[in-house]
Amino acid sequence: MKPESENPREPQRFVFSSFAAAVILLGLAGCSKPLPEQGTQAALLYASRCGQCHRAYSPRSLTAAMWQIQMQVMETKMQEQGVPPLTGWERDTILNYLARNAAQE
Numbered sequence: 001m002k003p004e005s006e007n008p009r010e011p012q013r014f015v016f017s018s019f020a021a022a023v024i025l026l027g028l029a030g031c032s033k034p035l036p037e038q039g040t041q042a043a044l045l046y047a048s049r050c051g052q053c054h055r056a057y058s059p060r061s062l063t064a065a066m067w068q069i070q071m072q073v074m075e076t077k078m079q080e081q082g083v084p085p086l087t088g089w090e091r092d093t094i095l096n097y098l099a100r101n102a103a104q105e
């Protein structure tokens, strides 16, 4: 009796679809993760000013020192794209919010 014929493509397809599913799940988890201090003025301001061109990144993704630099880079981007500049108050509020919730060095 002949052994069951194997389709050599099958395992590969399984690995690929598991991988794709994991990527999709991770993506969804990333998006639905709430920002810290949800519902506060600072969190709302951050989400509205820093979530218009891309999703509002988690404050924990950078350290306070890195946020300081990133904010400057983004203010240049905003200027290039014709987005209204941050007021002094907005910049302070967002930077303090990010620093409070930033990754530890």
Ligand code: HEC
Pocket (backbone or CB within 6 Å): 049, 050, 051, 052, 053, 054, 057, 070, 071, 074, 075, 077, 078, 079, 081, 083, 094
């Ligand atoms: C005018 C559109 C725009 C606004 C508003 C904006 N960003 Fe960005 N941001 C970008 C673009 C475009 C990139 C992609 C990276 C690049 O081109 O340098 C980016 C990338 C980033 C990154 C990822 C950098 C990396 O290396 O992966 C962070 C973090 C970030 N922005 C934070 C902010 C914060 C904080 C604010 C609010 C102050 C903000 N962004 C507002 C356009 C914007």
